[in-house]
Structures are given as C-alpha cells and as structure tokens.
Amino acid sequence: MLTLPEKAVIACVHLPPTPGSPGYDGKIDHIYDSALRDAEVFLRHGVDALIVENFRDAPFHPDTVPVETTATVAGVTREVVRMSTVPTGVAVLRNDASAALAVATATGADFIRVNVHVGAVLSEQGLLTGRSHETLRLRRALGSDVAIFADARVKHSQPFVYQDLATEVRDLSQRADGIIVSGELTGLETSPQDLLTARRATAGPLLVGSGVTPGNLACVYEHADGFIVGSYFKVDGVPGNPVDESRVADLMERVRALRSAAGTHPGDARA
Template sequence: MTFKTLFSSAKPLIACIHLLPLPGSPRYDGNMQAVYDTALAEATLFAKYPIDALIVENFRDMPFYPGRLPAETVAAMAAVTRDIVQAVPLPVGVIALRNDAQAAVAIATATRARFIRVNVHMNAVVADQGILQGASHDTLRLRAALHSDVLIFADVGVKHATPLAHRGLALETRDLTERGLVDAIIVSGELTGAVTDPKDVEMVRQHTYLPLLIGSGATPKNLPAVYDKVEGLIVGSYFKQDGRADNPVDETRVKGFTDTMQALAGP
C-alpha cells in the first residue's frame, strides 16, 4: 500500500476526530459511552461530505505523556478506533499523542486503520512535555515485526516544539525522506490551528519527493494559496465551532471548507 493507492482523491482531505478525555487522563469524567458516541457522531458527520479520511487523536488527554502511553489509553483508543473503522467507509488513521508511534502502529494494525501520524519520528525537540526523541528505529521494526502495511506520516518542524539543535527544515526533510523511511511528510504552523507558513511548505517541497501534507491552519480563505503546492491536508481546528480545537464540530464549517476544496479541484 502507498499514499496514492490508499486515497481515492488526488488531494486527500483528512479530518481529525479529537476524542473526549480518555480513562486515566485528568479531565476524564468516567463516561466512556460519551467518548464512543461523540466520536461516532463526528465520524458519521464527516462521512456525509467529500472528506477522504479521518485521523483519531487522544487530543483532550493533556498534559500528554512524552513517550509511551499507559495501557488504559491504548485500550481506549483501540476500542474507539475499531468502532470508527467499522462505522464509516473511509480510511482511518491514528496519532497517539504526544509521541508514542509504537502504540499508534499497534492500534492501527489491530483495528485495521490504515496510517499513523507521528510528531517526532527522528531527531529531538524541546516541547511542553520536555525533550522528545524520535524512535524511528523502533517504530519501523515494530511495523515489520507485525507484518503491517500501516503507512507512516511524519511531521517535520513539528508544532508546539523547538528543535533541540536547529538543523533546518531542509536537512530534517531529507533525513525523513532518505533515512526515516516514511510514507508522507507533514508541515504545520507553530501551534494547534496556526497557519502553516507558505515559505516552510516551499522549503519542504524542494527537499522531498514524498507526498506533502499541511497539518494545521488551513482555511477556505488561505486554501487557494497552498492548494497546488501539497498533496493533501489535515484539518482539525477549522472544523470546530469558532475555529477552536476543543469545541464540537460545526457542520457549516465542514461544508464551507469542502465546497472550497471541490471548487479548487475543478470538474
């Protein structure tokens, strides 16, 4: 499986399923049924529109673990992801925040999800969780050991973080492409929902032949400026009420964004 064979669209739009707080996290209220119901309602809503895939995130579990997630989080994510995979006819991905790519690979493989996102696949960054180190060596070996065809989408210049040693987007992109063995690269703004700098998109584009996705800050207003420069988009915050990531999904925003995408795609 490759990026091109996974998606039916030439330029896939991936919507985020930001899960309610999961068991064990500070804001979990004891109601796991609400987690299932909300996630499935959002997945069903997104499936009504020309959205090409979903990605499941333990988004509301902050503050995040810097590395390995506890068993209760992995179990909850696997259970919800499996329900979403069975409920909608769209490829589903997983990101295990903040940076547990091995858990994401395991969840995706067990639930028949098709791809993962990993924030720090290689190198090291300073984030609000402290120092995050890439574990590409473990992630790729686990995928091989599981005989899994789950694709790996990796961030370059990841948001909410600063490189421990600044090596530049160009070199980080080349490392991910040539040594990280990833299937697609994601470039984002500095924070959740922040607009991705077009200059960063151009820099990354110059140094990889892999599919390139914008990971934050896309809106109907700025979409025309970047549409032709990337192979896909991941949208979370814009689809929410008032454009705030922690709010419920706003169907009007979903329709407005997808209408703009279709207009840019042409007949």
C-alpha cells in the same frame, strides 16, 4: 500500502478525555458516541480520510502512554474503521508511535501520525526523541502495511538536531511514507514558504498539518498533496469545541471548487 486521493482532506476525530486523563468524566460511552458522531458528519460532507486522536488528554505523556489510553484509542478506532468508507489513521499523543502503530495494525486502520520520528525537540512535555529505529522494526515484526506520516518541525516545539527544515524533510523521507508540515501552534496557518521548502526536499506525499481554512487553502493548495484539518472544523475555530457542521461544508465546498479549477478529482490518487 495506503493510497490517498489527490489533494485529500483528512479530518481529525478528536476524542473526549480518555480514562486516566485529568478531564475524563467516567462516561466511556460518551467517547465512542462523540467519535462516531463526528466521523459521520465528516463522511457526510465528503472528507477523504479520518484520523483518530486522543486530543483532549492534555497534559500529554511525552512518549509511552498508559495501557488504558492505548486500549481506549484502539476500541474507538475499531468502531470508526467499521463505519468509515475512507482510510482511517491514528495518532497517540504526544509521541507514542509504537502504540499508534499497534492500534492501527490491530484495528485495520491505514496510517499513523508521528510528531517526532527523527531527531529531538524540546516541547511542553519536555524532551521528545525520534524512535524511527523502533517504529520501523515494529512495523516489520508485525507484518503491517500501515503507513507512517511524520511531522517536520512539529508544532509546539523547538528542534535540537535539525536547524533547517529541508534537511529534516530529506531525512524523514528515508524513514516515513509521507511528511507533514504545520504552523508553530495548533490551529496556526502553515507557512506557504515552509511548504515550498519541504516540497523541494521530497518527492513523496506532503501534507499540511494545521491552519487550513477556506480563506487560505488556495495559498497552500498547489504544493500540498493533502490537508489535515482539526481546529477549523470546530465551533468558532477553537480546537476544544464541538464540530461545526457548517464549517465542514464550507471547507469541502472550497476544496471541490479548487479541484474543479485544477482539473483534479478525489479519485486521482497519490501513493
């Protein structure tokens, strides 16, 4: 099972629009080249893990994605895994956990991110329902050791089942290997209070899923085990823009400073 370094930074490799999505430009090599170029920048500056996402495929399918999406994400993920020196994850948006798990297992990736793993939410894609019963059985059937990181109070949604964060986190902790807490929308800061609530409800790995910057990192550093970073690493902090290498360098410098002050190092692992 996956073990991440203490206070891990997980950088999002956002793919250009994939075949079948409205923005696809017909240039498949561009998707591979973009992903590998971004991954190389992240690795050069010392991120602790990568996660490949079909981020620019919006508007997303609510659950099961077409086979061409799965095939593309699998092909790119395998190339990223082959060149990467750190753990690699997969997210198939909006909520196709089975596809993500199959891709991760087939490509040698280490973990997946699932937006809705338990309960149900109302989102811009309509109703999203947790399928942990299917995902966990699929993992067993595949003989896979891919870790499952699941969102609590996932962004861009309103919950139907869980009216308080702590209850959702406690249930998720029984069905996932780690919990992700985010802001309300992509790129928005994660509430330190929400993070503290989640920390009190789980002893397992807890990740900040959005809004991390060098300026606010210290506010969430103590109670989080890791940080998934997408928007901040882009030009002007806009998620659809290209990666800005200077922003990657700035955040990683801040992380190293906080690690040094706390006496922790990248090799200090947490399961």
